[in-house]
Amino acid sequence: MLTAAAPPPPHDLAAKPAARTGAHLVVEALEREGVDYVFGYPGGAIMPVYDALPGSRLKHVLVRHEQAAALAADAYGRVSGEPGVCLATSGPGATNLITGIANAFMDSVPMVAITGQVGTSLMGTDAFQEIDVFGVTLPIVKHSFIARSAADIPEIFAEAFALAKGGRPGPVLIDLPKDVTQALGPFPPAGPVPAPAGYASPDPASMRAAEALIRAARRPVLYFGGGIAIARAEAALRDFHDRTRIPAVATLKGLGGLPTEREDFLGMLGMHGTRAANTAVMESDLLICVGARFDDRATGKLDTFAPGAQVIHIDGDASEISKLRRANVALPGDIAAILTQLEPGRLDIAAWRTRCARNAADWAFRYDAPGAGVYAPALLNALSRQAGDRFIVTCDVGQHQMWVAQHCRFSRPQAHLTSAGLGAMGYGIPAGIGALFAEPDATVVTVTGDGSIMMNIQELATLRRYGLPLKIVLLDNSQLGMVRQWQELFYEQNFSEVDLYDNPDFAEVARAFGIEAFTVDRRADVPGAIDRLLKTRGPILAHVRIDPAENVWPLVPPGKSNSDMMEAS
Amino acid sequence: MTCRIDIDFRPGEGAVLRLIGLVERRGFVVRAMSLPPARPGAAARLTLEVSPRDPGRQVETVCAQIAKMYEVVAVAPAWPQALEAAS
Numbered sequence: 001m002l003t004a005a006a007p008p009p010p011h012d013l014a015a016k017p018a019a020r021t022g023a024h025l026v027v028e029a030l031e032r033e034g035v036d037y038v039f040g041y042p043g044g045a046i047m048p049v050y051d052a053l054p055g056s057r058l059k060h061v062l063v064r065h066e067q068a069a070a071l072a073a074d075a076y077g078r079v080s081g082e083p084g085v086c087l088a089t090s091g092p093g094a095t096n097l098i099t100g101i102a103n104a105f106m107d108s109v110p111m112v113a114i115t116g117q118v119g120t121s122l123m124g125t126d127a128f129q130e131i132d133v134f135g136v137t138l139p140i141v142k143h144s145f146i147a148r149s150a151a152d153i154p155e156i157f158a159e160a161f162a163l164a165k166g167g168r169p170g171p172v173l174i175d176l177p178k179d180v181t182q183a184l185g186p187f188p189p190a191g192p193v194p195a196p197a198g199y200a201s202p203d204p205a206s207m208r209a210a211e212a213l214i215r216a217a218r219r220p221v222l223y224f225g226g227g228i229a230i231a232r233a234e235a236a237l238r239d240f241h242d243r244t245r246i247p248a249v250a251t252l253k254g255l256g257g258l259p260t261e262r263e264d265f266l267g268m269l270g271m272h273g274t275r276a277a278n279t280a281v282m283e284s285d286l287l288i289c290v291g292a293r294f295d296d297r298a299t300g301k302l303d304t305f306a307p308g309a310q311v312i313h314i315d316g317d318a319s320e321i322s323k324l325r326r327a328n329v330a331l332p333g334d335i336a337a338i339l340t341q342l343e344p345g346r347l348d349i350a351a352w353r354t355r356c357a358r359n360a361a362d363w364a365f366r367y368d369a370p371g372a373g374v375y376a377p378a379l380l381n382a383l384s385r386q387a388g389d390r391f392i393v394t395c396d397v398g399q400h401q402m403w404v405a406q407h408c409r410f411s412r413p414q415a416h417l418t419s420a421g422l423g424a425m426g427y428g429i430p431a432g433i434g435a436l437f438a439e440p441d442a443t444v445v446t447v448t449g450d451g452s453i454m455m456n457i458q459e460l461a462t463l464r465r466y467g468l469p470l471k472i473v474l475l476d477n478s479q480l481g482m483v484r485q486w487q488e489l490f491y492e493q494n495f496s497e498v499d500l501y502d503n504p505d506f507a508e509v510a511r512a513f514g515i516e517a518f519t520v521d522r523r524a525d526v527p528g529a530i531d532r533l534l535k536t537r538g539p540i541l542a543h544v545r546i547d548p549a550e551n552v553w554p555l556v557p558p559g560k561s562n563s564d565m566m567e568a569s
Numbered sequence: 570m571t572c573r574i575d576i577d578f579r580p581g582e583g584a585v586l587r588l589i590g591l592v593e594r595r596g597f598v599v600r601a602m603s604l605p606p607a608r609p610g611a612a613a614r615l616t617l618e619v620s621p622r623d624p625g626r627q628v629e630t631v632c633a634q635i636a637k638m639y640e641v642v643a644v645a646p647a648w649p650q651a652l653e654a655a656s
Contacts, residue, residue, distance in 0.1 A: 134582075134583060135583075135586070138583065138586060138587055138590055139590060139591075139594055142639075143638075143639045144583065145582075146582055146583075148582075159639075163639060167637070168637075317637070318633055318636075318637075319630060319633035319634045319636070319637055322627075322629070322630070323627075323630050
């Protein structure tokens with residue numbers, strides 16, 4: 001359980017003194033938006049806001065690096081569906097947020113990032129800790145604001161939150177010059193909060209056209225992605241799948257939209273997808289793309305992707321439709337409503353379902369690897385099965401990320417938090433922190449590697465500070481494993497700067513932070529290790545040594561068609 | 570091939586940078602632009618003449634991306650034929 005101190009009573013807004021600062025308006029705006037947690041790190045230009053925090057009902061989570069604040073806010077947003085909030089000072093504080101903001105942008109996560117700024121008279125003068133974070137982040141935010149006047153703060157925050165979660169979610173930046181947060185009121189009361197933008201009803205003619213295509217198809221595939229989680233549309237997806245039984249595949253971000261063991265679900269497609277999923281897509285005559293975007297990691301060589309398929313594209317973001325693959329039928333709008341209203345009727349796909357199911361059985365992953373060393377895919381599969389339906393896994397980036405996607409069992413989209421679009425090493429532990437604040441009763445596991453953990457290892461201190469029961473599985477091959485795998489396969493074994501032979505003793509490092517830790521290096525010890533991880537009430541790290549030569553299979557080589565899958569030799 | 574894009578937008582801080590930046594990032598070269606003064610409180614109109622950096626870039630896609638932007642009120646592409654007819 002979380003051990004953060006009980007929050008003080010909320011502000012009594014009616015009892016506020018007439019003269020308040022802009023920083024008090026910031027705090028009140030966050031309270032009005034229903035924000036519970038703010039992930040942040042103080043510094044010079046944001047000090048007025050920190051000065052206004054005590055006595056508010058906001059709970060501040062002090063991380064040890066601003067990047068972790070943004071990544072934790074990202075995970076909080078993914079799990080809760082509400083914007084995660086991060087807070088940092090100007091200059092380096094702001095630039096340290098950038099990886100997390102970019103991560104939220106790439107994966108369409110609702111976030112409000114708040115930065116301090118030098119005073120307005122100093123902006124543009126290269127002042128101490130001045131950086132134009134508004135300009136720097138323009139390509140990676142859904143929108144951004146500079147509060148030029150304290151009186152604008154309530155409206156800016158209301159717009160920022162509505163924007164962050166409306167339509168296709170994303171990060172919104174608010175830059176707060178210090179003189180604005182220090183300014184004394186009185187200020188006019190906040191206006192009404194704008195409602196998030198809604199969707200128009202789906203076009204009836206397009207709906208009928210889609211139903212006709214589905215009825216006519218003999219080899220349809222349901223291809224779904226992160227848009228399911230964004231729209232909280234998993235119930236509608238499952239209902240549509242119940243009614244049609246169309247063989248289904250998921251993108252990396254789509255995993256959990258359908259439960260892993262569900263009949264007619266073939267797993268992940270793409271570069272490290274299953275052979276059954278990629279084969280079904282390549283043989284399909286109709287792709288029903290739902291909340292996915294024909295990303296290059298999913299499609300491989302685009303002009304050979306599903307060459308015989310027509311496309312129905314359903315997406316909350318109209319600009320994704322026909323961006324990379326022309327849609328025969330476009331259905332922009334509310335994904336859940338569209339899936340619920342689609343009534344294709346009786347389908348003639350029994351032979352196709354049988355073929356896909358047979359492929360899935362024939363090409364199922366095996367866990368009987370030779371040797372006595374720890375086989376990471378088997379460990380992850382067993383761990384996710386034992387963890388139950390309240391399991392949330394947060395991944396770092398590398399081989400272990402793909403093993404999680406391939407071998408873990410997911411019962412809901414929020415069970416799998418991964419840096420999919422940006423591929424940011426260092427996501428795992430901060431994301432575990434954010435997930436635990438969003439869903440304290442969940443069994444949250446971070447799967448990381450010996451490369452990734454070093455990107456944000458300082459956050460072990462945050463786990464300790466708040467007593468967060470994060471379970472960390474560190475798969476240590478003493479390599480930058482995915483880079484090594486590519487150098488082995490595509491760079492003629494020219495292994496360049498991937499050997500991490502001089503890693504620290506990670507269990508000792510964890511213990512130095514006050515985290516329980518142990519090391520596993522034999523397969524026979526895996527069941528006991530899983531039990532210990534799941535039964536420990538506080539934070540714990542399992543340092544698992546694995547074979548440095550182990551690769552992720554199957555693999556579609558970069559630039560190749562998804563039909564050109566490589567397997568272990 | 571050059572296309573013209575007419576964008577009506579609320580001229581908030583950074584809006585022009587945001588619009589031009591998006592067009593360039595999404596694979597178009599800005600060949601010319603005009604931004605006449607807007608009346609106070611009224612939408613501004615930015616007209617861009619753009620050409621794709623490669624044949625895979627579609628003006629409909631970038632217009633859909635522009636249309637999503639918070640300040641944008643309306644966006645409309647003018648096709649090459651229309652530009653020729655107008656010139």
